Amino acid sequence: MNTTSHPVLRSGLLLGLIALLGTALLATVNALTHERIEEQERLRVLQQLNAIVPIGSYNNDLLEDRIDISDASFFNHPAPVTVYRARLDGQAVAVLMNTTAPDGYNGDIRLLTGIDRNGRVLGVRVVSHKETPGLGDPIEIERSDWILGFTNKSLLKPQASGWAVKRDGGEFDQFTGATISPRAVVKAVHKALIYFEANQQLLFETATATAVTNEN
Amino acid sequence: MKTNQLKQILADGAWRQNTGLVVLLGLCPLLAVTSTLINGLALGLATMLTLMVSNLSVSMMRGLLKPEIRIPAFVLIIASVVTVIELLMNAYFYDLFRILGIFIPLIVTNCAIIGRAEAFASRNAPLPSLIDGFATGLGFCITLVLLGALRELTGRGTLFAGADMLLGDWGQYLSLTIIPEHPGFLLAMLPPGAFFGLALLIAGRNAWQTRKTAHSVTKLIPDTNET
Secondary structure: OOHHHOHHHHHHHHHHHHHHHHHHHHHHHHHHHHHHHHHHHHHHHHHHHHHHOOOOOOOOOOOOOEEEEEOHHHHOOOOOEEEEEEEEOOEEEEEEEEEEEEEEOOEEEEEEEEEEOOOEEEEEEEEEOOOOOOOOHHHOOOOOOHHHHHOOOEOOEOOHHHOOEHHHOOOEOOEOOEOHHHHHHHHHHHHHHHHHHHHHHHHHHOOOOOEEEOOO | OOHHHHHHHHHHHHHHOOHHHHHOOOHHHHHHHOOOHHHHHHHHHHHHHHHHHHHHHHHHOOOOOOHHHHHHHHHHHHHHHHHHHHHHHHHHOHHHHHHHHHHOHHHHHOHHHHHHHHHOHHHOOHHHHHHHHHHHHHHHHHHHHHHHHHHHHHHHOEEOOOHHHHHOHHHHHOOEEOOOOOOOOHHHHOHHHHHHHHHHHHHHHHHHHHHHHHHHHHHOOOOOOOO
16 A cells, blocks of 8 residues: 555554554653652651651551541531541550631631540641632641641630630631631631540541441 | 854744743743742743753654644644653652642643744754754743742742752752741732733843844944844
8 A cells, every 4th residue: 555645544643653652651651650659649648647646656557547537517528538547556546637628718728637535636737728828828837836726725625615716706816817717727627626526436446448428 | 053053042942032031922830830939940940841852852753744743743742741741740859749730731731832843843853953942941941930039039038948849958958038027928929920020021121132232233233143
């Protein structure tokens, strides 16, 4: 067959060849990098968890020992809450709840709240948010230590009315020019504590990697 | 290749036809990521690398590419290159990858890259094409760095903040606080600041160019090389 008389066929084959080469290249690079990318992502999550539950205070595989809870009506958010359980020699030490505050100034604020088995807050960190730079972003640990104010708080310390920003009569500072972001975070941490109080057994004892759904 | 031609390509790409300041292509990433110098530099380097590899590949295949398939072929090549860069950044510059996020894959849509493939690489030999890619990328990168520096300095009073994400741990010593106790100038950090900053840079370049042209016309009238 004379290929010059079939320019369409020739062009098609050439395009196919380029696609094939591109795919081969991508497959190779993917094979070379995917392990490292997974490792990086694992490390990042572990780093966040360890900022709240220090290495040494637990000895289980934190990343593996987790459950997903779906309770959209309680958390006001459809995303399942991932809960990591820290244990020392099989004894429950703490949970880390990956909750989402739905009412930030620019949408969701994703939080990681660590609660020890006595219901005391070990620490809170903002995982991701879209709050206004310079106004709402002091909720990040990199920008201010506001978020550390939750450490050692619990459901009774302060009482329910204290779980609000000062402008709403509560105990927690707001920022100059920004009340909505801190208000959303305070509310979400409080919610996590309430959930923990009511479902402590479920949180610690549900078998690893199960998804708990509560849709009532 | 003659040094004259080399100089011509470099000057065209980096200055006379500067993607960000003269041709005004690829403005979306340019405006979006330049909140700090390091962010700008990182995206600039990624774009430069893409331009060089895509120009080189297009140039090597230019004899085979019929006009009717050249656009899809360009797109395939550029998309492959960008995805490779994205995977590599994800693996080796993870923190930076998280900040630049969507703008790495969006390099594909930077018209400057397909523009250079079409206007230069498909008509020139591999080496000049590679150099053209480098020069255009350099021009784009410089614009990103300048705009990033301008916004970072006015918005936060720092320079090179976050350099450790690009350069490893020693990079944190590079981070300079130029204006201590800077209260933070929100306008410069938000998108409008990017538009103002770019406008200032373009105005500055035009003013400089006008002065230079006026100067050279009075002095060197027989200069007919420049078109």
